[in-house]
Amino acid sequence: MEAKELRNQIRNGTFDKTTSGAAGNHVQANVVILPKRYAFDFLLYAMRNHQAVPIIEVLEDGRTESVYAEGSDIRTDVPRYNVYRDGKLSETVDDISDWWQDDFVTFLIGCSFTFEQAITDAGFEMKHIMQNRNVAMYRTSIKTVPAGIFSGDLVVSMRPFRKESVERIAEITGMFPDMHGRPIHHGDPDAIGITDLGQPDYGDSVELIEDEVPVFWACGVTPQNAALNARPEVMITHAPGHMFVTDLYNEAFKVRQPE
Amino acid sequence: MEAKELRNQIRNGTFDKTTSGAAGNHVQANVVILPKRYAFDFLLYAMRNHQAVPIIEVLEDGRTESVYAEGSDIRTDVPRYNVYRDGKLSETVDDISDWWQDDFVTFLIGCSFTFEQAITDAGFEMKHIMQNRNVAMYRTSIKTVPAGIFSGDLVVSMRPFRKESVERIAEITGMFPDMHGRPIHHGDPDAIGITDLGQPDYGDSVELIEDEVPVFWACGVTPQNAALNARPEVMITHAPGHMFVTDLYNEAFKVRQPE
CATH class of the missing domain: 3.40.1640.10 (PSTPO5379-like)
Known part of the structure; x- marks a missing residue:
């Protein structure tokens, strides 16, 4: 359309x-x-x-x-x-x-959505899309740089990928530096202040299977x-x-x- | 210092x-x-x-x-x-x-001044520096994109270089995209609305010799x-x-x- x-x-x-x-x-x-x-x-x-x-x-x-x-x-x-x-x-x-x-x-x-299209075009599937859900989003412990009245924690979106795909996925989204770019973190949610992946602050949770790692991107809900x-x-x-x-x-x- | x-x-x-x-x-x-x-x-x-x-x-x-x-x-x-x-x-x-x-x-x-340092470091001389003058700046006929109360013509700085050096100079300043970057024009001043190179709107004029062309950069006086x-x-x-x-x-x- x-x-x-x-x-x-x-x-x-x-x-x-x-x-x-x-x-x-x-x-x-x-x-x-x-x-x-x-x-x-x-x-x-x-x-x-x-x-x-x-x-x-x-x-x-x-x-x-x-x-x-x-x-x-x-x-x-x-x-x-x-x-x-x-x-x-x-x-x-x-x-x-x-x-x-x-x-x-x-x-x-x-x-x-811009880099998600590129990920799809490169032949990778994303669980939240397959399950017709909203992507999972979390408040982190990473502080944004304040300006005037605006301040607060960085919000990230999370998509699980197999460990061996993470670097390729990072490269794909890195081609869109003005659309959130490369992931800000992958692996340990605790390291960025996320205590429970099952309880996103916005959107819907998705389950990770054994060989998957959570990959996190800076999010426009920030x-x-x-x-x-x-x-x-x-x-x-x-x-x-x-x-x-x-x-x-x-x-x-x-x-x-x-x- | x-x-x-x-x-x-x-x-x-x-x-x-x-x-x-x-x-x-x-x-x-x-x-x-x-x-x-x-x-x-x-x-x-x-x-x-x-x-x-x-x-x-x-x-x-x-x-x-x-x-x-x-x-x-x-x-x-x-x-x-x-x-x-x-x-x-x-x-x-x-x-x-x-x-x-x-x-x-x-x-x-x-x-x-940032890209001028890089030009100097690459072994090129600039006439206004040799003559201890301010660089020549001109209002052009190129419109800036307005925002609220601000609008007007692009102001450019001009430095003369030998014709065969222009592409190399453009490459050097192109390495500084957040410091005005590549020239916006070189060659014909009339093409960007400058009628008299000898009469800059800001700064001091410099003379061009026979094999030199004027090279123009977007300028922070805009x-x-x-x-x-x-x-x-x-x-x-x-x-x-x-x-x-x-x-x-x-x-x-x-x-x-x-x-």
């Missing part, structure tokens, strides 16, 4: 589930929407934590159409939104037109965690797994030399 | 000239200081025009010491500052302590030009050629693979 057609189906409600695997060649984005008075702090937080928060585009206040998604409207073209008030989840909705404020600034942030600390009066994000689909191709973010 | 010693001499007034060639292995930075209400627009402008405005560090409001310059004070450690009011140059001073506002945000921006259009009530910058000297080494910004 083409990206534009998918956005139309999302807008009119005929597509209302996770966008994982849908229009798979197109770049999907994490979404963070904030009043302009927080925008400098957030943009600086993104810059300082690029691996977790790689900015694809900023829609200044007054803009609702992405230049990378023709005819799009950020108020209607995400299948599910989380509305946070004072840092707490207050509503989950499929249209934010009634919540929209003229001073809202929208940040589109790179998403691991800023949602930072917002829990910052407590802005209002902040709107996509619901995990329910992304904004752009017209960009994943291939465009592939570098010739891995980082 | 070490960077810290140079900053001390600048602070106490015993060093008061251009920093070109001083503490030459250390990264020097263009400086832009703005009230926080303009900081989001400016940071977004920098992101969208990375080749001209590569951010090294942002000092949020309340901070005056760079993490990359131990014991530094941005209010005293630049040899010469330009103070702009409503987009017009109002004063040139050697200390901005009396002008300082609590809401000031400081942007440190990559500078061509945001000063954008400020002329934006007309913030107050904005402070370094005076051209009079930079902030950090403890960072130029070598740290060299990539293994040129862009």
